[in-house]
Amino acid sequence: VTSSGAVEHFFRRDYGRLVSTLARRVGFRHIEVVEDAVQCALMAALTAWTKQSLPADPGAWLYKAAYNQLIQALRRESRRLNIRHNAAEELGERIDDAVSARFADEIRDDMLRMLFVCCDESIPRESQLVLALKILCGFSTSEIALRLFTSEGNIHKRLGRARVRLREIAPGLDAPPLDELRPRLPGVHAVLYLLFNEGYLSAHSEQAIRRELCDEAVRLATLLGEHRVSDNAGDLRAARAYASARSQAGGARRWRGRSVAAGRAGSVVVGSRRNRDRNRMVATVGRGRDIFAFSCGGGHCGGALSGGFVCADPMERDRGFVRHARSPLPFTLTHLEQGSGSGPIARTGSRTRSGRRTRAARLVGRLVSMGRCAGRPASARRT
Amino acid sequence: MDEAKETRMPTQKYMVILRTTPGKQEPPSPAQMQEMYAAFSAWKEKFKANIVDMGGQLKSGGKIVTTSGVTDGPFVETKEIIGGYMVVAADSYDDAVEVATGCPGVMRPGKSLEIREIAGP
Numbered sequence: 001v002t003s004s005g006a007v008e009h010f011f012r013r014d015y016g017r018l019v020s021t022l023a024r025r026v027g028f029r030h031i032e033v034v035e036d037a038v039q040c041a042l043m044a045a046l047t048a049w050t051k052q053s054l055p056a057d058p059g060a061w062l063y064k065a066a067y068n069q070l071i072q073a074l075r076r077e078s079r080r081l082n083i084r085h086n087a088a089e090e091l092g093e094r095i096d097d098a099v100s101a102r103f104a105d106e107i108r109d110d111m112l113r114m115l116f117v118c119c120d121e122s123i124p125r126e127s128q129l130v131l132a133l134k135i136l137c138g139f140s141t142s143e144i145a146l147r148l149f150t151s152e153g154n155i156h157k158r159l160g161r162a163r164v165r166l167r168e169i170a171p172g173l174d175a176p177p178l179d180e181l182r183p184r185l186p187g188v189h190a191v192l193y194l195l196f197n198e199g200y201l202s203a204h205s206e207q208a209i210r211r212e213l214c215d216e217a218v219r220l221a222t223l224l225g226e227h228r229v230s231d232n233a234g235d236l237r238a239a240r241a242y243a244s245a246r247s248q249a250g251g252a253r254r255w256r257g258r259s260v261a262a263g264r265a266g267s268v269v270v271g272s273r274r275n276r277d278r279n280r281m282v283a284t285v286g287r288g289r290d291i292f293a294f295s296c297g298g299g300h301c302g303g304a305l306s307g308g309f310v311c312a313d314p315m316e317r318d319r320g321f322v323r324h325a326r327s328p329l330p331f332t333l334t335h336l337e338q339g340s341g342s343g344p345i346a347r348t349g350s351r352t353r354s355g356r357r358t359r360a361a362r363l364v365g366r367l368v369s370m371g372r373c374a375g376r377p378a379s380a381r382r383t
Numbered sequence: 384m385d386e387a388k389e390t391r392m393p394t395q396k397y398m399v400i401l402r403t404t405p406g407k408q409e410p411p412s413p414a415q416m417q418e419m420y421a422a423f424s425a426w427k428e429k430f431k432a433n434i435v436d437m438g439g440q441l442k443s444g445g446k447i448v449t450t451s452g453v454t455d456g457p458f459v460e461t462k463e464i465i466g467g468y469m470v471v472a473a474d475s476y477d478d479a480v481e482v483a484t485g486c487p488g489v490m491r492p493g494k495s496l497e498i499r500e501i502a503g504p
Contacts, residue, residue, distance in 0.1 A: 011413040011420070039410055046416050050423040051437055140412030 011042055014059065015138030017107055018066050020114035026074065028117055029167045033073050035135070041066035111136065112227055113178060115220060119187040123165050127158040128191050129198075134159060137216045147209055148198060178229045185230070192221050392432050393472045397479040399438070400497040401489060403466035422487035430471075433482045438469030466494070476500070 018038045023031055044065050045058070055061040118131040133139045133147070141159065145152040199213025224230050411419065427434065443464075447456035457464050469486070473479035479498050484490055 009414075009417065011417045015413040039413075042413060042416055043410065046420055046423075047439065050420060050427065051439070138413040140414070143412055143414060 010058070011045075012138035014062055015039075015042065016111060016114075016136040017059075018062060019135050020110040021063075021107060022066060022070055024110050024113060026070065030074065031135070031163060031166050033077065034070060037069035037073055038066045040069045108223060108227070109178060112223055112229065113176070113181065115188060115191075115224070116178070116181040116184050117166070118162075119184045119191055120165060121184065121187065123162045124158075125187070125190060125194070127162040128187065129194050130155055130158045131162045132191055132195070132220075133216075136220065147213060178227070182229055188224065192217050192224070195220070392435075393474045393478070395474060396435055396470055396472050396501045397476075397483075398499045398501055399469045399471060399479070399483045400465055400499070401467035401469075402463045402495045402497065404462065404493040405443075405464050419487055426485050426487055430482045430485065433471050433473055433478070434469070435472050436470040438467060440467045441465060463495070470501075 015038055018041070019031075019034055022038065023034045026034065041062055045062055049055070049058075114136060115132060118135060119128050123131065130144055130148070133144045134141070139147070141155045142152050145155045148155070196214055196217035199210040199215075199217065427437070445456060447454050469483070471479055471482045473482060476498065479500075483496055483498055489496060
């Protein structure tokens, strides 16, 4: 059972890898057929690998199995539609070199391209996130629903709409060079940020689920940061910031325990602890700024808004920095959807008693005016 | 089961027949498959002295052969169909039950196991 740790997430990761590569080869409009084929290949692997032992190269084994499934499915489909030039034949010509010569770079490019395709401007942000979770992270609809606190029906609807859009992609545009996709970078940033936030700030009680979402964000952000398509070193810095923020997050229970303690202790921080905590805070502000700059696409507003991020950092909030804690970061998917509903914005109030907009409301307003945020601030919705 | 039993394969063999209610089930997600793989490997390791033939799932469709000829079957209208099988070696029915029910994915709603001792040496 020593190998169980090593193969952790193997199926899920390979799902994203295989779907990305095969979809690029046959075209994104066949995305559903590709997903089905990969699912079948994984099922076949499950049976074969448990009966015999793990093959020498599980990745190649899976690729071949998924490829064969895909060829069969596409042939069936083209026969049904009576199309002479079908995708299966095109794929058949290209497959020989494909199996033998697949480089790590190519796979990474395929996955990044898929991430950018998921972030197509014509797909709503929430659907982009769901699509990325489904295709690149290999979560099922019920698993996504559980993680995003919504119904399975809702996830189905979002996926359906996103896939309709993918099907409309013209055949000629199937494998655009990554450089051409660069304009979508802000959207990609926003999706990664949402992914991270859903894990980091979510009220989900299950620690493992929250960690998983953070890990996926870190994985994809690292992938992006290491590639030339990302505009600057900021992406990689942000990926590292994500990773360190995630490793600091001790999980829901610890956070909650601390916040109770912090609530009792108030804002008083005494003695030598004060310096230590302040140092920590400074470090976290730096990280927060990185992450926030990342989400805003290149640091244009990072400095101005980094204070807002501290508020959202449970580590800081729980240590009793009450001054900051009054306005949590108002930028998670749930909040965008709920608007003035039951999110923290509504709880903290979008206006202070004197009628000024709260810091939270101002931050959202700023994000919206910069076009970085799909929603409208809570205060704007009320009017 | 204690250590002594695990070192040798018991001589008595049992046929385990898995019955399932027909109908489409939602395929497992990659994460679930991961769990299934880990669980299967652990089960296989734990009972390696008992598993004679891991058998497997049976595909849908098939042939029914009688003296009057060959027909397609089993029919989907039937309430339960045989969905899988395996052969285990055990010293008693109790042990056979333990091995069979330990198999991941078997003890689910809509599924049942029939365990029968195989006659003869």
